[in-house]
Amino acid sequence: MPNLSFDTASGEQCFEDYVPGSVRTFGTILVKEEEIIEFARRYDPQVFHTDPVAARKTVYGGLVASGWHTAAMAMRLIVEHYLSRTASVGSPGVDELRWLKPVRPGDELSVRLSVLEARRSESKPDRGVVRSLVEVLNQDRAVVMSFKGVNILLCRDY
Amino acid sequence: MPNLSFDTASGEQCFEDYVPGSVRTFGTILVKEEEIIEFARRYDPQVFHTDPVAARKTVYGGLVASGWHTAAMAMRLIVEHYLSRTASVGSPGVDELRWLKPVRPGDELSVRLSVLEARRSESKPDRGVVRSLVEVLNQDRAVVMSFKGVNILLCRDY
Numbered sequence: 001m002p003n004l005s006f007d008t009a010s011g012e013q014c015f016e017d018y019v020p021g022s023v024r025t026f027g028t029i030l031v032k033e034e035e036i037i038e039f040a041r042r043y044d045p046q047v048f049h050t051d052p053v054a055a056r057k058t059v060y061g062g063l064v065a066s067g068w069h070t071a072a073m074a075m076r077l078i079v080e081h082y083l084s085r086t087a088s089v090g091s092p093g094v095d096e097l098r099w100l101k102p103v104r105p106g107d108e109l110s111v112r113l114s115v116l117e118a119r120r121s122e123s124k125p126d127r128g129v130v131r132s133l134v135e136v137l138n139q140d141r142a143v144v145m146s147f148k149g150v151n152i153l154l155c156r157d158y
Numbered sequence: 159m160p161n162l163s164f165d166t167a168s169g170e171q172c173f174e175d176y177v178p179g180s181v182r183t184f185g186t187i188l189v190k191e192e193e194i195i196e197f198a199r200r201y202d203p204q205v206f207h208t209d210p211v212a213a214r215k216t217v218y219g220g221l222v223a224s225g226w227h228t229a230a231m232a233m234r235l236i237v238e239h240y241l242s243r244t245a246s247v248g249s250p251g252v253d254e255l256r257w258l259k260p261v262r263p264g265d266e267l268s269v270r271l272s273v274l275e276a277r278r279s280e281s282k283p284d285r286g287v288v289r290s291l292v293e294v295l296n297q298d299r300a301v302v303m304s305f306k307g308v309n310i311l312l313c314r315d316y
Contacts, residue, residue, distance in 0.1 A: 042230075043231065043234045044230070045238075046237055046241070046243075046246065047243075048248075058247070059247050060248075066230075067249065067251075068226065068230045068233050069230075071229070072197075072200075072202070072224075072230070073201065075201050075202050075226050076202065079202055079203055079204055089216070090218075090257075091225065091257065092256060092257060093225075093254070093256035093257055094255045095253060095255070096253060097251045097253070097255060098250060098251035099251055147255075
């Protein structure tokens, strides 16, 4: 499948630039032990996310990132490499969010983003709805997390 | 509907304590402007999450929390008030995550959690799968976010 054609550095792309069938991979982001612990202490204080020693005795056999932390790291990559700075006006939600494999300290995550559908809004003709499959990969190219996202983007030709 | 019967302070509940039909509401957590900005700078650096002044000119009319930040704050309440410290072994994912209303500085969030289904695992009889509807409410009792969650919990009687 073709890569998305827009220049990620510009961030000026509009709804029309998100072409169904296009696929892009971007990143990476390094997962740090201290960041796993910091995030988890604040938002997801379960022992397998906060305590490297106690985590060894859990089903994970060691410290793993909170699934919400993995989602947040993926979002960072999506904002930097995929979303328009000027035309993106938010998201109503995501579907089928799956945590498929543990994310551990030292992992390097990247995002593979496939545009599934791009549809002009009928009620608000200045914008369109882009549906995409987001897959978060680790350094072994294993998919550690995935979800189907929806983004609202303003149109250029309005 | 009945409240969940377990004592949240103990955190020792097992799969058997999660009863379909039970509903609990817990929290609150205060949404602070500086935390919205701190989270967004790191994980979701879009202008309506990072810059209170520039955010006024966006569709949101002011600073709003990243949807992933709202999910993380809800998770904090879920870990503190709902998940077993001893029997919870993680989650394979969530479905139908919806960001329904903006979350703004000064909002106070609580979580209403309804157990939809509790099913003993056939392949791993020491545990069960609990499905729940998670609704995040603001101080006006409006639902600002919702999702359907899945949690794996160990059984007491195994």
